[in-house]
Amino acid sequence: MPSRKSLLFLCLLLPVALSAQKLDLIPDARQPTPVVAPASTEAELALKIIQVPKDLKVNLWAAEPMLANPVAIDVDERGRVFVSETYRYRTSTLDIRHYMDMLELDLSSRNIEDRAALIKSVFEEEADQFKIESEVIRILEDTDGDGKADYSGIFADGFNDPLSGIASGVLAKNGKVWFTTIPSLWLLEEGDTPRTASKQTEIARGFGVHFGYTGHDLHGLIFGPDGKLYFSIGDRGTHIRTKEGNLIDLPDEGAVFRCDPDGSNLEVFAKGLRNPQELAFDEYGNLFTFDNDCDNGDSERLVYIAEGSDTGWRNGYQYSLLGGAGPWMLESMWTPRHEGQPEYIIPPIANIEDGPSGVAYYPGTGLHPRYQGHFFVCQFRGSIASSGIYTYTLKPKGASFELDDKQLFLKGVLPTDVTFAPDGKLYLSDWTPGWPKSTKGRIYTVEHAETEAGDLVKQTEALISQRMKSRSTSELLNLLAYPDWRVRLEAQFELVRQETDPALLYDQAKGGIFGFNQMHATWALGQLVPGNKKAAGYILKLAKEGTPEVKAQALKLVGDHGLAQGYQTLIAALDDDSDRIKYHAALSLGKLGNPEAAEALLGLLLLNNDRDVYLRHAAVKGLVGCVNKSMLDKASTSPFRALRIGALLTYRWLKDPAVARFLQDSDVTL
The missing domain is CATH 1.25.10.10 (Leucine-rich Repeat Variant)
Incomplete structure (x- = not known):
């Protein structure tokens, strides 16, 4: 048995064993100003090979030099498109696979301060090169209504912290833009100068403990029906002290978080994920993600994100000394539930196609009614021949769900993200062929011509673009039953902002025949509960007497509050x-x-x-x-x-x- 002195000697040697070895950055022309390719006919030619169902039409909405390297997109209530663009990808935001000599040091990092110190110790005088390239939030707009963008400008930049990851998540709403780029969650606010973020506030910091794999970043921004902001991180890890003083310490796994819009009350919703690129709620308030595989023979996973769950992945599995991702593969942790699987994990609903990135749930209007209840998922595989967009539908199974159907929706592009705009069209961002960043990028739209011309789509666009502040309580209550999820949700949020009488919401929520107005009225009551005893009382009543879905939501709110x-x-x-x-x-x-x-x-x-x-x-x-x-x-x-x-x-x-x-x-x- 070793003596205490010998153990002490070994402990003293450990830092030496993990001491930094000087490495050189891979040479690259790092530029402080984004370089974007000039206009060409390439995008129009590429349009000709995109395939969609026969009753749908694809149009080119924007191309270089209006944008480049699009990672995520969002469309605000005015139809303006916000694009998170990466210029640091694999040149300033490194991929550990290109610097394996510092793998052990990277894995030993426990917080972002450790990684900052690692950059300085390993790259020495080259560490300043991590500050050259900046990520960008770009704003695009069709000002003349001809169906194509004619304005492009930088909404925000300056995201060149040595720790900065790739620009990965963007969510635009009412003059505010939430933006995720490791190590921070940002709130960007448009001021007196249009199309420019006059105020940039870092509302949370501490994400991205490891270099890890690029792309396993901070992303997935979405508002839930509880009014909370949800987002995700890949297995680059998190170590953060919240505004309330709570420690979140998940340095070796991906996770889903939620917080208030100002970054307060940040908490872990689920953990054990590998790279949940985006999140999506269905109209019943269920949260899903489409997680990526580890390239060791496993498959991507469709995951119902159960609150408080652990889906089992840890960063170290990627580099397991056992090879082949260790227990992840040996115990088939990546497959739907089976005998012999670790009992502590929540397994996926189903295994799906490679490379899930952007995700959107059909809001209810715009395309053909056959897309009700569909998730649209980008499959990013580095080649237009094998990439595209799939749709998935689910059906209830016990307390969870099972896969009902999947279909190839679109192919012929390398899509990074997908979203639905107020005009009823599906918008998708195209990376253009290949894995490396380029100087190019496109945005296409998909529309259903017959539906697009209908009154419902026009009415929906008007309701979203005009916002809800000017509407009466009676109008807002009626809109809780509107066919489009986005309109219902905004009406709900406005009723909460106006501090509507809980009795009026209860009248909507109760009843023997289910309707989505009941769900949104129940969620609105939940948002009103803090400081409102009357709203709390109605939640307690609905937990006893509501229709099954309303009862389930009310029971959830009893615990939440x-x-x-x-x-x-x-x-x-x-x-x-x-x-x-x-x-x-x-x-x-x-x-x-x-x-x-x-x-x-x-x-x-x-x-x-x-x-x-x-x-x-x-x-x-x-x-x-x-x-x-x-x-x-x-x-x-x-x-x-x-x-x-x-x-x-x-x-x-x-x-x-x-x-x-x-x-x-x-x-x-x-």
Whole structure:
């Protein structure tokens, strides 16, 4: 056995073993000003090879020199297109695969300060070159209404921190633009000077612990029906102290976060992801992502992002000494649920096509009605021959979903992002062929000519462009049932801003026949709950008497807002026939933190008997919040495996040493 002195000596040697070796940056003409190719006929020629269903039409909306290297796009209520453009990709934002001599040092970084120090120690005098290139937010506009952009300008730049990643996420709304580029989440505000960000505020910082793979950046910006801002990061990792003083320490995995629009109340929503490039909500408030594979024989994954879940990926698997991504491949953690898979993970719904990047959910108007309920997913594979856009539909399965159908929607481009504009058209950004950045970029639109000319599309565009502030409460309440999700959501947010009488919202939410007005009225009540006892009371009523979907959302809100008066309602909901209702009730019991709920949650585990992994997850997270050690100890020795595995998973989340007792369990899988 080594002596204490020898162990101390080895510890002193460790920093030497990981000391920085001087590396040279790969030579490149790094420019402080973006270089964009001149106009040509290439984009028009490329248009001819794009294929879509016969009743749809593709048009070129913008091309170089109006933009280059588009990573993400968004269209605001005025029809202006905001583009996040990268000029640092693989020249100032490095890919570890090109600098493998510093892999161990990179993996050892625990926060962005470590990575900043690594840049200085490894690249020495060349470290200043990391400050030359800047990412750009560009604004494009069709000012004359001819269907093509005629204005291009830089909305914001100066994103040239040595730690800066690629410009990856952009979300534009009412003169404000949220922008993600490692290491920060930014809020950019348009002031008196049109088309320019007069104010740039860093509202969160601490993302991008590792160099890792480029593209595994900070992205996925989207507003949820709760009014929160959601976004994602790849496995470059996070170490951040929030405005409230809470530490988020996830240095070796991707995650989904949510916060208030000003960056406050930042929290982890889910973790264990590899590179969830974008996020999408469906009209029922369910959150999904399409995660990328690790290039070791696995496949991409369609993931239902269960709150508080861990999907299992860790950055170190990519470089496993075992080879082949270690346990990720050995235990098939990337496949839908199967026997022998690690029990702590939430597996994907389905495996899908390679290279998912941009994602959009059909809002309800614009294209043909056959696209209701469809996710549009860009498949970016470096070649136009193998890239395109697929559509996916899902159907309920227990507390979660399963894949219903998938179809190739478009091919012939290298799409990075996709979104739906107020004019009803689908907009997509084209990287142009190849993996490296270039000096080119395009935006195309897809339209359904017959639908495009219809009154509903024109009405939708008018409602979105005119915004909601001037509308009466009665008008806004009626718009909660509008066919387009975007209109419904903006009407909901305006009702909240106006502090509408909760009784009026409750009248919309209740009722025996389901309609989307019920969902949005319920979400609006949830947004009003802080400081509004009347709204809280109506949420408690809906948790008992609402239609199934409304009841599920109300049960969720009971937990989100810590409404302890709803405890018995949550307990009763664990016996509901609907797995979805039981799922939300169990999660909310964990948020209330009443230890007495443990018995009912263990009963749910027993009844579920490991049938539904999402329902088990909800029960376990409920137990984690309740922290009833005596009940867990009893469950850990139960003759029923469903209770023992539930106890084990709960101990795991709590980081309780009691997990060790399962080394003696008669079931070797535990």
